[in-house]
Amino acid sequence: MPARTLLFCALLAACGPALAMTLYKSTDAYGVVSYSERPIPGGRPFVFREPMVEQLDGQVRLQASTFAKGVRLSARNDTYAPVEVELRLERLGNVQGGASRIVRRVLPARATVPLTVLTARQPGKPVTYKDRFTYALGNPAQRHQAFRYPVPWRGGPFRLTQGPNGRYSHFGPKGRYAMDIAMPEGTPIIAARAGVVIKTENSQSGRGTHPSGNFVRILHDDGTMGVYLHLMRGSVVVREGQRVVYGTSLAKSGNTGNSTGPHLHFVVQRNVGLALESIPYQFNQPVGGLPDFTAGNP
Numbered sequence: 001m002p003a004r005t006l007l008f009c010a011l012l013a014a015c016g017p018a019l020a021m022t023l024y025k026s027t028d029a030y031g032v033v034s035y036s037e038r039p040i041p042g043g044r045p046f047v048f049r050e051p052m053v054e055q056l057d058g059q060v061r062l063q064a065s066t067f068a069k070g071v072r073l074s075a076r077n078d079t080y081a082p083v084e085v086e087l088r089l090e091r092l093g094n095v096q097g098g099a100s101r102i103v104r105r106v107l108p109a110r111a112t113v114p115l116t117v118l119t120a121r122q123p124g125k126p127v128t129y130k131d132r133f134t135y136a137l138g139n140p141a142q143r144h145q146a147f148r149y150p151v152p153w154r155g156g157p158f159r160l161t162q163g164p165n166g167r168y169s170h171f172g173p174k175g176r177y178a179m180d181i182a183m184p185e186g187t188p189i190i191a192a193r194a195g196v197v198i199k200t201e202n203s204q205s206g207r208g209t210h211p212s213g214n215f216v217r218i219l220h221d222d223g224t225m226g227v228y229l230h231l232m233r234g235s236v237v238v239r240e241g242q243r244v245v246y247g248t249s250l251a252k253s254g255n256t257g258n259s260t261g262p263h264l265h266f267v268v269q270r271n272v273g274l275a276l277e278s279i280p281y282q283f284n285q286p287v288g289g290l291p292d293f294t295a296g297n298p
Contacts, residue, residue, distance in 0.1 A: 070119040077107035081198040093128035138271030142223030148284040152192035177278040178267035187253040195220040202236040213257025229265040
């Protein structure tokens with residue numbers, strides 16, 4: 001591992017955990033990369049937060065249909081995974097008593113589910129309300145099973161550069177137990193566990209518009225999800241809704257999104273109740289690493 005990478009990791013350890021972190025990266029005339037937590041001449045800022053959960057882009061939505069006596073509210077799920085939704089209704093106007101103010105449901109994949117009906121107290125006059133609709137992938141009622149993951153790549157050996165509780169970017173609920181494995185761009189990435197591909201991104205270059213870069217999200221049979229991040233643009237070869245088994249080719253490793261160098265970010269998540277959180281996991285074989293500069297206490 002280059003000395004500058006060791007220095008970079010040491011710097012990360014000194015930065016301490018936070019909700020967001022800005023580092024500055026510069027490259028000199030000889031191609032030597034330097035990092036600093038302070039602005040440096042020619043340095044470009046990297047701001048690390050914890051939004052490593054992709055948007056569903058209208059795939060989960062609230063639907064309202066009026067009828068003679070009021071309004072029917074339902075939720076539509078166009079993803080290939082179950083989705084937990086919550087509807088909160090406020091400022092109800094011209095609504096008969098008994099209407100649910102808070103409704104929470106789990107929507108099956110590719111399904112529409114009724115949520116509630118608002119019936120007019122005075123027929124002929126409109127029903128009014130203010131809604132707040134939230135959702136999260138997965139079914140929180142499922143209980144995950146113990147599973148040791150085969151490494152999700154071919155080739156190597158490669159090294160772990162940031163592990164669980166890493167102070168660099170593995171400090172929030174969604175990524176606390178993720179692992180970063182440094183590897184050359186173009187390394188074959190494979191499914192570490194059987195499941196259904198439920199979300200992909202394949203068109204980002206460099207930092208792109210999302211910190212995850214290009215990615216593949218796979219729903220396992222126990223409700224957990226394996227997410228493979230920072231993949232090479234145009235390399236994703238699976239599609240949403242496709243069933244995969246261990247060893248299925250997914251993509252090639254890259255350096256997209258909030259990434260300071262070529263690596264694979266692999267995380268396992270589950271729905272804990274309208275929120276995705278990472279869960280601890282282990283590979284089924286040792287993965288060597290740098291001295292543990294970034295790991296905090298569990």
